[in-house]
Amino acid sequence: MKSPLIVALDYADPSAALDLAALLDPSQCRVKVGKELFTAAGPRIVEQLQDKGFAVFLDLKFHDIPQTVAKACQAAARLGVWMLNVHASGGKAMLEAAREAVDAASGHRPLLIAVTVLTSLDAPALLQIGVADPVPVQVQKLADLSASAGLDGLVCSAREATQLKAAHPDLCLVTPGIRPPEHAADDQKRTMTPAAALAAGADYLVIGRPITAAADPAQALAAMLAACAVL
Numbered sequence: 001m002k003s004p005l006i007v008a009l010d011y012a013d014p015s016a017a018l019d020l021a022a023l024l025d026p027s028q029c030r031v032k033v034g035k036e037l038f039t040a041a042g043p044r045i046v047e048q049l050q051d052k053g054f055a056v057f058l059d060l061k062f063h064d065i066p067q068t069v070a071k072a073c074q075a076a077a078r079l080g081v082w083m084l085n086v087h088a089s090g091g092k093a094m095l096e097a098a099r100e101a102v103d104a105a106s107g108h109r110p111l112l113i114a115v116t117v118l119t120s121l122d123a124p125a126l127l128q129i130g131v132a133d134p135v136p137v138q139v140q141k142l143a144d145l146s147a148s149a150g151l152d153g154l155v156c157s158a159r160e161a162t163q164l165k166a167a168h169p170d171l172c173l174v175t176p177g178i179r180p181p182e183h184a185a186d187d188q189k190r191t192m193t194p195a196a197a198l199a200a201g202a203d204y205l206v207i208g209r210p211i212t213a214a215a216d217p218a219q220a221l222a223a224m225l226a227a228c229a230v231l
C-alpha cells in the first residue's frame with residue numbers, strides 16, 4: 001500500500017473503534033491499536049480489524065526485562081499484526097530479546113520497531129528524567145542502539161527524521177505528533193505537518209485526534225492523504 005497513514009484508534013470502547021474503522025478504507029490507511037483500546041478490548045479487537053482488511057500496528061510499547069518483553073513480542077506476533085513496538089530505553093539486551101522472539105515466531109513476522117524519545121517530551125521533560133542531552137542527541141543514541149540490535153525501524157518525531165534517515169537509511173521511520181497546520185498540538189511537544197514529515201524522511205505518519213476527533217473523520221483522512229499527495 002502506498003499510503004503512509006496509520007490512524008491511531010485511541011478509544012476505550014471497541015465499538016467506537018469499529019465505528020471509526022468502518023469509515024476508513026483499508027487500502028488508504030493502516031490502523032494502530034494502542035494501550036487504551038487493547039486494555040479495554042483485548043486481542044479480539046485486533047482480530048476484528050484484521051478481518052476487515054486492516055494492517056494493524058500493535059502499539060503496546062513493551063518495556064520490561066528481556067524475558068518478559070520477548071514473551072510479549074511472541075504473543076503479539078501470534079496475533080498476526082503488521083507491526084509492533086518496544087521502548088528502546090529498555091536497553092540492548094531487551095531489544096535483542098525482542099528481535100530473537102519475533103524472528104522465532106512461526107509463520108508471520110511483524111515489523112519490530114523501537115520508540116526513541118516520545119513525541120510528548122521536550123528538553124525540560126528529558127531533564128526531569130535525568131537526561132541532559134538535547135533531544136536529537138538522545139534520539140540518535142537510542143536509534144543507534146536499536147539499529148545495533150537489528151530492529152526494523154524507529155518511532156521518533158518527524159523533527160528527527162532527516163538525521164535518522166541519513167544515519168540509518170534501512171530503518172523505517174514511524175512518526176507520531178503529526179498535526180495539520182490548523183490543529184492544536186494537544187499533549188504533543190515535537191510536532192510536524194503531514195507534508196513536512198514526509199519531506200523530512202518519515203515513512204509512516206501516525207495520526208490520532210486530527211482524524212478521530214474530527215467532525216467528519218473520513219473527510220479528515222481524505223484531506224490528510226491529499227496533503228501527503230498520495231491519492
Ligand SMILES: O=C(O)c1cc(=O)[nH]c(=O)n1[C@@H]1O[C@H](COP(=O)(O)O)[C@@H](O)[C@H]1O
Pocket residue numbers: 008010034059061085115117118119120155156176177178186188206207208209210
Ligand atoms: O508509538 C506511538 O505510536 C507513539 C509514540 C510517540 O512517541 N508519540 C505518540 O504520540 N505515539 C502514539 O501516537 C498517537 C498520537 O495520537 P495523536 O496525538 O492523537 O495524533 C497516540 O496513539 C500515541 O500513543
